[in-house]
Amino acid sequence: MAKVDFAVPELKEYPEIPALKMDAMAHSSPFKSKPEFQGPLGFPGELVENWQQQAIAKMGDLLGKYRSLRVYLDACVKCGACTDKCHYYLGTHDPKNMPVARQDLMRKVYRRYFTLAGRLFPQLVGAQDLTEDVLSDWYSYYHQCSQCRRCSVFCPYGIDTAEISMAAREIMDSIGVGQKYCNEIIAKVYRIGNNLGLPGPALIDTLEGLEEDVYDDTGVQVRYPIDKAGVDILLVTPSADFFAEPHVDGLIGYGKVFHEAGVSWTFSSYASEAANFGMFIGSYDNMRRLSQRIREAAIKLGVKRIVFGECGHAWRVAYNFLNTLAGPWDFLDPRYPVPQHICEFTHELIQQGKLNLDKSQNDDKVLTFHDSCNVARASRMGNYPGGQFDIPRAIIRATCNHFYDMDEETIRDRTFCCGGGGGLLTDDLMELRVKGALPRMEALNNVMREKGVTHMAAICAICKSQFTKVLPYYGMNMDQIVSVHQLVSNAIVLTPRDDDQDDDDDSDD
Amino acid sequence: MSFISSVFAYLYYFATLVLVVGLLNKIVQYARTPAPLKIPTTPAPITRTGVTLRMLREVVFFESLFRGNKWTWLFGWIFHFGLFLVTLRHLRYILEPVPVVITMIQPFGIYGGIAMVVGLAGLWARRFLVDRVQYITARSDHLILGLIVTIGLTGLFMRFFMHTDIMQVKAFYQGLYHFEFHLLPADPVLLIHLLLVAALLIIFPYSKLLHAPGLFFSPTRNQVDNARDQRHLAPWARRLEQQP
Ligand code: HEM
Ligand code: HEM
Numbered sequence: 166m167a168k169v170d171f172a173v174p175e176l177k178e179y180p181e182i183p184a185l186k187m188d189a190m191a192h193s194s195p196f197k198s199k200p201e202f203q204g205p206l207g208f209p210g211e212l213v214e215n216w217q218q219q220a221i222a223k224m225g226d227l228l229g230k231y232r233s234l235r236v237y238l239d240a241c242v243k244c245g246a247c248t249d250k251c252h253y254y255l256g257t258h259d260p261k262n263m264p265v266a267r268q269d270l271m272r273k274v275y276r277r278y279f280t281l282a283g284r285l286f287p288q289l290v291g292a293q294d295l296t297e298d299v300l301s302d303w304y305s306y307y308h309q310c311s312q313c314r315r316c317s318v319f320c321p322y323g324i325d326t327a328e329i330s331m332a333a334r335e336i337m338d339s340i341g342v343g344q345k346y347c348n349e350i351i352a353k354v355y356r357i358g359n360n361l362g363l364p365g366p367a368l369i370d371t372l373e374g375l376e377e378d379v380y381d382d383t384g385v386q387v388r389y390p391i392d393k394a395g396v397d398i399l400l401v402t403p404s405a406d407f408f409a410e411p412h413v414d415g416l417i418g419y420g421k422v423f424h425e426a427g428v429s430w431t432f433s434s435y436a437s438e439a440a441n442f443g444m445f446i447g448s449y450d451n452m453r454r455l456s457q458r459i460r461e462a463a464i465k466l467g468v469k470r471i472v473f474g475e476c477g478h479a480w481r482v483a484y485n486f487l488n489t490l491a492g493p494w495d496f497l498d499p500r501y502p503v504p505q506h507i508c509e510f511t512h513e514l515i516q517q518g519k520l521n522l523d524k525s526q527n528d529d530k531v532l533t534f535h536d537s538c539n540v541a542r543a544s545r546m547g548n549y550p551g552g553q554f555d556i557p558r559a560i561i562r563a564t565c566n567h568f569y570d571m572d573e574e575t576i577r578d579r580t581f582c583c584g585g586g587g588g589l590l591t592d593d594l595m596e597l598r599v600k601g602a603l604p605r606m607e608a609l610n611n612v613m614r615e616k617g618v619t620h621m622a623a624i625c626a627i628c629k630s631q632f633t634k635v636l637p638y639y640g641m642n643m644d645q646i647v648s649v650h651q652l653v654s655n656a657i658v659l660t661p662r663d664d665d666q667d668d669d670d671d672s673d674d
Numbered sequence: 675m676s677f678i679s680s681v682f683a684y685l686y687y688f689a690t691l692v693l694v695v696g697l698l699n700k701i702v703q704y705a706r707t708p709a710p711l712k713i714p715t716t717p718a719p720i721t722r723t724g725v726t727l728r729m730l731r732e733v734v735f736f737e738s739l740f741r742g743n744k745w746t747w748l749f750g751w752i753f754h755f756g757l758f759l760v761t762l763r764h765l766r767y768i769l770e771p772v773p774v775v776i777t778m779i780q781p782f783g784i785y786g787g788i789a790m791v792v793g794l795a796g797l798w799a800r801r802f803l804v805d806r807v808q809y810i811t812a813r814s815d816h817l818i819l820g821l822i823v824t825i826g827l828t829g830l831f832m833r834f835f836m837h838t839d840i841m842q843v844k845a846f847y848q849g850l851y852h853f854e855f856h857l858l859p860a861d862p863v864l865l866i867h868l869l870l871v872a873a874l875l876i877i878f879p880y881s882k883l884l885h886a887p888g889l890f891f892s893p894t895r896n897q898v899d900n901a902r903d904q905r906h907l908a909p910w911a912r913r914l915e916q917q918p
């Protein structure tokens with residue numbers, strides 16, 4: 166267990182709404198970006214001289230471009246329904262982590278510069294100039310929002326604090342105040358092709374290794390192709406899937422599913438990243454640039470379909486934004502939605518009875534499922550609303566004998582964020598991540614005690630990394646978090662092909 | 675024509691103008707501002723009809739708030755439903771002839787008035803009793819509550835204790851349509867009621883009361899979940915596509 170210089174919250178049987186603790190997290194803020202990470206994204210390297218003026222101008226620009234921002238800054242009635250909905254408030258007790266208070270950090274500036282009431286009577290309506298202190302609050306607290314949208318579910322007007330956090334980060338980037346973690350990663354994708362900075366040869370190496378491992382394990386030659394032109398499917402997956410545990414076990418599962426489906430497929434080294442951190446920093450331009458890589462890869466490889474691997478916010482961008490940012494997809498096979506989620510793909514095969522699954526292979530586990538926020542509240546799977554809840558569960562039930570859901574209040578569209586989403590999955594925010602995981606840890610702890618659950622499955626690279634890191638703080642085991650396709654991988658009974666023997670030869674050299 | 679009555683006459687022209695122009699201005703602004711990305715809070719309807727129903731449930735039942743906080747929902751819904759009945763009942767002052775429906779609901783309107791004040795009292799109490807709500811409350815939030823509560827109380831006071839000459843009130847408003855100034859009853863409670871109502875109309879387009887039109891423009895609630903089937907592109911984003 167890592168060294169802890171903060172108190173890890175205690176897990177309670179019944180969740181509690183904590184009393185306010187002023188400025189409890191005022192000290193939390195991530196490392197600032199450096200000029201070399203800012204430049205490639207089109208942002209100034211450091212704080213510009215007339216930053217105040219420029220920030221207000223940028224805010225005006227965004228108010229004209231985003232209806233969400235415009236309406237949400239006006240409409241809040243301070244009803245308080247969202248105040249106890251944010252995992253960061255529940256875990257840190259800092260009032261500025263209540264969604265409405267987080268919005269108010271921007272709303273007070275909006276009122277001051279853009280509304281009559283705020284210009285005339287700032288005191289009365291809580292309007293405030295954009296001072297250095299306000300900017301520092303912005304940097305701190307807009308990096309304590311994982312953009313999980315839980316608050317928007319309960320708000321009578323659907324006010325989505327994520328929209329406001331994104332706008333705030335975009336404004337800060339535009340005056341040279343960027344966050345290191347996100348911006349460094351985006352620059353890395355532009356340079357190398359993925360968040361982890363794995364160059365093509367390293368990917369090829371890894372995938373060859375996996376092919377050997379799977380062959381040794383199963384005696385069946387499952388292929389993990391990369392940059393193979395003329396195949397049916399381009400698989401885009403978060404780069405963590407290429408090597409980190411438990412992600413890679415999921416990736417092995419994708420390959421086995423494709424093998425059983427008998428389709429041809431490939432990764433792309435150019436578009437070797439499903440994650441799109443452009444969303445976290447609210448930058449339409451960067452999100453678009455990152456998405457365009459997938460389009461370019463699809464055209465170059467001449468594929469007919471695009472499928473996304475397990476990743477939460479990547480699926481949000483893919484499902485909801487990809488058509489906007491990188492479409493139209495008229496050159497792909499019109500019989501399939503673009504893009505598809507790997508869970509949709511696998512689920513369809515299960516329904517058609519095309520997968521031979523041996524559930525007993527997962528009998529060492531009792532499972533529960535963590536709905537990732539971006540899949541649950543910001544996208545869909547299948548052809549009816551709520552398919553994103555049913556399809557992964559159906560896959561788990563088809564691959565395991567023991568499955569129990571966590572408390573209804575903490576799953577489906579009311580699910581709690583893992584605590585590491587929205588560009589916060591960085592070690593400089595460890596305290597925030599541990600505390601923000603509290604509501605999920607409580608719900609997990611309860612099913613572990615009541616139902617004997619041993620493992621929690623997820624379909625998001627960030628959730629998996631976050632839990633791997635955070636579970637030990639709560640006295641649990643880091644490998645209690647598993648990929649959904651890891652379960653598929655365990656249960657699937659592979660069909661040997663005639664060419665298994667020949668393939669074995671060339672994979673050995 | 676008394677001095678006070680003409681002040682009120684001009685005040686109401688002014689207040690109506692501010693309300694109508696201010697609100698139209700805001701609505702046009704909301705309508706013109708594009709929503710560049712699909713951001714419905716899911717699970718969301720996949721058809722237009724579904725979205726209309728979702729919106730209807732939000733407006734009529736405050737569905738999301740119901741899931742969010744039962745007490746706020748209860749008081750908030752009582753208040754708004756009361757307000758709705760009171761507004762219908764009040765239409766008799768400004769409509770001639772008075773539609774049959776409006777005549778029929780008159781008795782309910784009174785309960786509406788009481789409900790309104792009760793609901794507001796509950797909402798106001800939350801602002802003192804719940805530390806989280808207290809923290810997010812600005813002075814303007816208290817003022818708006820005070821304003822509407824006082825309007826309600828003065829109205830109920832007239833209804834139950836100090837009747838005013840309703841026909842004369844009606845004549846005053848009917849006169850305004852033709853730029854004819856009639857006398858208002860010289861009733862202090864009525865004058866306070868009317869003064870505060872004018873204030874409410876004036877602040878409406880400049881305050882959080884914009885939540886009423888705002889709800890209809892909220893992208894998380896009014897978008898259809900069909901991003902994969904239909905390409906959604908804002909005009910400013912289309913311009914990006916035309917650049918090399
Ligand atoms: C489409 C019509 C409307 C809808 C759907 C709507 C909905 C809501 C909802 C859901 C709330 C939050 C819960 C609550 O505090 O009650 C609220 C608050 C409020 N509404 Fe409305 N409303 C509408 C019209 C109006 C109008 C016309 C007024 C004018 C007087 C008004 C005045 C208020 C006030 C003052 C509050 C805040 C109460 C507080 O401070 O706690 N609403 N509204
Ligand atoms: C042009 C605007 C208005 C006029 C001329 C007006 C006039 C009056 C009058 C004359 C009464 C007494 C009724 C009686 O004695 O039977 C009354 C009652 C009342 N008014 Fe108003 N009022 C106006 C706007 C409003 C508004 C906007 C509200 C709410 C926000 C409101 C709330 C009430 C309530 C709650 C009562 C008591 C219950 C009732 O009689 O319906 N009034 N109003």
Ligand code: SF4
Pocket residue numbers: 250251252253262263264267309310311312313314315316317325326327582
């Ligand atoms: S989006 Fe999520 S993290 Fe951000 S304020 Fe809302 S509930 Fe909290």
Ligand code: SF4
Pocket residue numbers: 240241242243244245246247248264265319320321322323324
């Ligand atoms: S639930 Fe919505 S309207 Fe209510 S305080 Fe929160 S953001 Fe404001």
